């Protein structure tokens with residue numbers, strides 16, 4: 001009987017099949033998993049797909065019964081309508097989008113500028129009743145925004161901030177600062193204080209040490225936090241609809257909602273503006289996805 | 304270069320923890336001064352107060368002739384090496400070294416020269432273009448040391464700089480630090496909880512316990528005559544045997560009939576404990592001259608020596624260090640005798656050295 005040397009000593013992969021029972025259960029599970037995930041994906045993605053489809057259908061096809069899934073004529077008219085008014089010039093929707101960009105952008109920057117140093121201070125310094133203060137800051141987020149919308153409305157009316165972009169910026173900043181402090185504190189805790197200590201011994205002041213050494217290490221965390229803050233401000237609806245009324249000031253969410261409710265609803269336009277509305281957040285999150293994941297997992301591990 | 308004077312230092316953290324109760328240190332110019340103590344005794348806090356990273360609650364700190372209480376760390380002109388090195392992660396070795404110099408605003412040529420010199424001293428030349436995470440722990444530590452000395456500060460502060468290294472590397476770095484300090488002649492305060500490190504490095508050692516200084520002395524003084532029961536139990540491995548004794552006939556008598564030479568000038572009316580180093584005792588054949596009967600409880604063979612745990616009928620078993628040529632089996636009947644001079648004797652009440 002000839003046994004090849006190769007076979008006899010081969011340390012390579014064993015050709016033996018694993019026990020059949022395990023294999024079947026393994027493959028069975030995979031099939032089931034894929035099937036379930038497919039169903040889930042279809043159910044979850046259908047509204048999004050339908051929105052995209054509707055946005056590129058002609059009005060005729062939008063209302064077609066039975067619904068047309070594939071054989072419709074593609075048009076970009078609705079997208080044009082989002083940005084260009086029917087008589088030429090800028091549409092009111094495009095103004096709303098611009099407002100959204102300004103309000104969300106400015107409030108995010110403000111929340112970051114205020115929240116990051118605060119988080120640093122809470123992380124590094126012995127602050128009196130630190131735990132209580134942090135809990136208080138967090139507790140401002142326990143309350144759903146809609147609870148405070150009436151008081152805010154009354155106060156804003158007194159100071160003339162109703163129907164004013166500044167009003168929205170302030171309220172969004174106020175909502176994002178606590179979040180920024182909490183999330184950023186996790187990141188700052190992760191950066192050893194020794195970097196700053198070393199820098200201070202090397203001749204820098206405390207603030208310089210923070211700016212030059214800790215801040216660069218916080219960039220991923222700041223990116224992640226800012227994206228979350230941006231998404232909150234961008235999507236916010238309740239304050240926007242209560243505190244603004246004119247087309248010049250309104251942000252996109254109430255503006256898009258306002259498209260529904262006339263005698264006829266231009267679903268194509270609604271869908272197109274929704275797509276335009278959803279895109280920036282998706283793109284932004286995609287661009288910083290590396291930081292998002294790194295940031296979220298880093299911040300999650302508390303020492 | 305300068306000496307460091309710490310007077311009545313007391314530090315209470317805002318949460319109420321008293322980290323340093325009362326510390327007086329007088330560190331000479333050019334001295335390698337070691338602070339040794341168990342975890343949590345306030346070593347780091349004291350060091351950070353000297354560096355200015357922590358403001359003391361009360362007490363004075365002088366560096367050279369200057370009272371530095373109100374000076375920020377940047378103006379104290381000292382360098383510190385941390386346990387976690389704290390190399391700037393986004394900078395290459397070269398820039399990590401150059402950093403403190405650029406902060407001082409030195410001209411480029413001089414920065415280069417000093418970095419190269421420090422790199423030569425710590426043998427870092429091949430590592431100059433790497434970032435910290437591309438360096439091994441030992442290499443990072445060398446960079447951290449180089450960064451401390453590149454500035455030519457008035458004093459070095461070291462907070463357990465070798466803790467994260469493996470034993471062999473630690474021994475090498477220890478030699479290197481000692482050599483470097485001797486060469487530069489810069490005052491160094493070195494914090495550790497490793498007594499071997501303390502013994503081999505320090506010109507003088509301060510033993511800290513619960514925020515107080517228990518003893519300050521040369522390694523020899525600290526080893527031979529620990530100033531308190533705490534030091535006696537802390538220094539040496541295994542540490543001193545603490546044997547309760549009574550004075551009789553000019554000798555010290557322990558339980559089980561063990562007699563030790565008495566030092567002169569012992570108080571008669573107090574309860575006393577003798578601190579006997581394991582190497583000042585001897586395990587002999589049963590019935591040997593001056594020995595008391597005893598039994599070997601266990602034997603730890605450490606290669607070049609054996610530590611015997613011996614029961615001689617006293618309250619506690621004693622440890623005896625013997626050369627590894629002298630072998631007794633566990634449970635063997637032996638004789639135990641004292642072979643050294645007069646031991647250190649402590650008062651049980653005050654826990655302090657009385658003679």
Ligand SMILES: Nc1ncnc2c1ncn2[C@@H]1O[C@H](COP(=O)(O)OP(=O)(O)OP(=O)(O)O)[C@@H](O)[C@H]1O
Nearest residue numbers: 316318320322341342343344345346347348349496
């Ligand atoms: N920032 C702080 N706030 C409150 N308590 C602190 C703080 N830093 C240290 N402590 C406490 O002060 C005491 C002394 O701490 P310190 O760090 O000086 O000890 P250590 O001797 O360096 O110990 P180790 O050998 O473990 O480093 C400890 O009880 C510690 O818990």
Ligand SMILES: [Mg+2]
Nearest residue numbers: 346347348462
């Ligand atoms: Mg410490």
